[in-house]
Amino acid sequence: MLLKGRKIIITGGPTREWFDPVRYISNASSGKMGIALADESNNISKNTCFIHGPISEDLLKNKPYRCIGVETTNDMLESVLYEIEDNSVLIMCAAPADYSPVKKSDEKIKKQNENIFIEMTRTPDILKNVSAAREFRKLNNLFVAGFAAETSNTEEYALSKLNEKKLDMICLNDVSKEGAGFGCDTNILTLFTRTGSKVELPILTKDKAASEILKQIEKELLKRNY
């Protein structure tokens, strides 16, 4: 079975980690690449779901697939672990917050004249948890793709993430290049696969980049005959 008919789970956007009722730690991910992937994926398989952090309502309007809104990295982890199943495809395009405040104040922290320090703890790495779940739950035919947004030693970091997170594919995004990365409508990606392929894509709209990513996943599924 190729992509048609498979469950395809896409994540996108940032997550938020609150430290009082009105303030949070987050990042500038817009969710546009995730939406482009979910749109393209839905053209191939009606069993598409999009797990997203807080992103613009306009981007989510009239989507014909299931959209699941989450807030924190922990929420996203829970939702991803719930949705993955054997034979499904997970594309982790989200930019989950890597740190979360140790304490969340119930009341708004009063402004002071002195500097303040917010102690932060690491959030769980969703992809590493997925790899563990893949072994534990014997999801042998789950296909997992991740993203790497890098500014230096890009290929080296991308390949080490491919190995460390036990991915089937990693989409390297050199965010130092003009026309790539957070917020813009285009992207410049290089795709590396566990089977040793390297595909350098030119600058493309996020829709076209999404279509190339899905084509590459299809090729990998063909190679593995599952």
Ligand code: C5P
């Ligand atoms: O390690 P780094 O955050 O650079 O890796 C990026 C990849 O890891 C992306 O696919 C992102 O969705 C995923 N990620 C994750 N859990 C986190 C942070 C990032 O799965 N807590």
